[in-house]
Amino acid sequence: MDQKQFYSTVLPLKGRLYRLALGYLKDPEDAEDAVQEIFVKLWAIRKALDKYRSIEALTVTMTKNYCLDQLKAKRRSEVSLDKVIAHAGGTSPEKSTVEKNLMHVILQILPQLPEQQKMVFCLRDMDGLELREIETLTGINYNNVRVLLSRARKTLREKIIKIQTYEYGQDSASN
């Protein structure tokens, strides 16, 4: 795989891997660093990449493992809202406060999800992949993917409703 091929196959995965890394590390800067490290690792093994049945699956596994290692290496502190907003690339600058708050909320609760639920949720609801694709990428059987997704969504719903009632009260709900 030459440089051109590498860029055309691996670089488009940056968004997905970034969102997945965010689900683990919740800090946008850390997530970018993680994805960058994974790309450098992939570059180092670019000649062997053709041998893999699915480069996408490889990148997902690598991201997951890298993030878990990072989490093991140091206990993360809470990420400030300012940092989240400062690194919220790709979204419109005139984002409402509600939206910024929501982003902060989701980054706080996503890492609390169990490992597999988090993966499935990130790949489906944040990346828009079909369940079959998730099955291929994660190696989790189709029916389990569905069950995990359902559980993840329900857990997140509970948590968000809880935050609504305690932090924002009825104001955010009536907006």
Place this chain on the structure above:
Amino acid sequence: MNMDRIPLLIDKYFEGNTTIEEEKEIREFFNTTPGLPDNLLPYKDFFMAIDVAARMEPSSKFEMRIRQRIEMERKRNSITRRIYITAGIAAALMLVIGFQQIIKQQPINTIDDPVIAMQIVTDAFSQVNKTIEKGMNSMYYIAEADKANEAIKRIKVLNESVEKTAKIHFISHSYKAFQNTHTRNNTNK
């Protein structure tokens, strides 16, 4: 948008049974519909949060950063490779030069004049010949010496047997002489 359809889709969503299209429909609904009915209000934040999460992207400079980093890795690798190649070529050159030196050193005393060369070669061969001859001569002497030894051994054996016969002869002779004198003495008495 059918208000009755959304609650059904939401239920389906939490069971993990919605299609991607249906999920887009739900998000679109919560993003665009003002004045939600009470039963749907609690879901507003949830679906908006997910919509926000789905739109999260690495910063705009991120791709550039990755390209720069990979370019750096590539250069670093090519430098190491260049060093290896240079070292390899240098080693090969050293080998070639070394061999050349050895080859050059071998014919030191060459002679251009064929007559002298012939003379020297003949001399050398005769020298060798002489040496071999000397060796052969000594071999001859050794063989001769062996023969002599053999002869001496035989003479020795012969000598011994002669001596033995002489002894026997002497003993018998003296016994006869003794007998003679004895009988003569007896007759004299």
